Amino acid sequence: MSTFEDNQYLTFKIGEETFGIGLLNVKEILEYTHVTTVPMMPSFIPGVINLRGNVVPVLDVCDKFFRKKHSPDKRTCIVIVEVPESISGARMDIGLIVESVYEVLSIPSSEIEPPPTFGSRIRVDFLAGMARQASGFILLLNLLRLLTVEELTALEETREEAANAVPAV
Template identity: 45%
Template sequence: MSNLIRRETSHVVAVQEQVGQYLTFLVGTESFAVSILDVKEIIEIANVTRVPLTPDYIHGVINLRGSVVPVIDLSARLSRHCSEVSKRSCIVLVAVETGEGSQLIGMLVDEVREILEIPPANIQPAPDFGTDIRTDFIQAMARVDDVFIILLAISRVLSLDELSLLSDLAQSQEHLVAASD
């Protein structure tokens, strides 16, 4: 029985690698993509509630059908400036695995482009140089029509443990600055 499960699992993985569907979007002027399997929904910018004493990359929270969903400003998370919300800005909802299951998180992006099928032959390992974002955030680089698209490792970019740790650190620094005044 375990051989059957193993064969079915490897078959699913092989099919996923063959399909290679990615949602592409812009952050600033750069093209990024995530596996379509990670995307749960794309929504317009709604009423985002800012949360006091949170780092810049936490844009706020939204109420999605009765659930509170954190929204991460992907530009700020990638160590760039905070996004300016425009008519083309969207929130891409993705599921991130945690120790307790799956957590829905929104990513604020400047523009959603399209869903592309990228063959494995067009996907290359991430370079160790030439990028201004953390290399552990990059899953791979995809070449589409002589343009490179950064495939994000969404579980690392939106790591809840790291986001929580960074938020705690930012709050500690704010308290130190306030105490010294």
């Protein structure tokens, strides 16, 4: 049996598409801030941010899905999400750069369809499903599949290296 929160999604825009993430995975939404570049990372991982003393890797979702860089503007946000289980078995926070955040929607399970097997402009393995809405579909992200094992490993190593490089205060 699902609870009310299980059916709530934070919706946001990337390119021409509307995406959603389960609200229980969203920790906070930040105004876009400077991202510190980390060498030798894929182009869709521009770097890390310091979030209250914690190193948080940042993912440019537009670059990951559409291979286009998004130029930050006043509506650009970094959504801090908790990936349920990373390579080490621990939870991991990741910042997602999104063009703009819309709203939190309650979407009944009956309105969610499985991802299509064809016709989507992004790889469907990133998707948990598609929510029918009057204006079209909301693409619901699967955080466990957003990054490959290799990408998650690289992020964890980068996060640990950056955390060790910060002098203790």
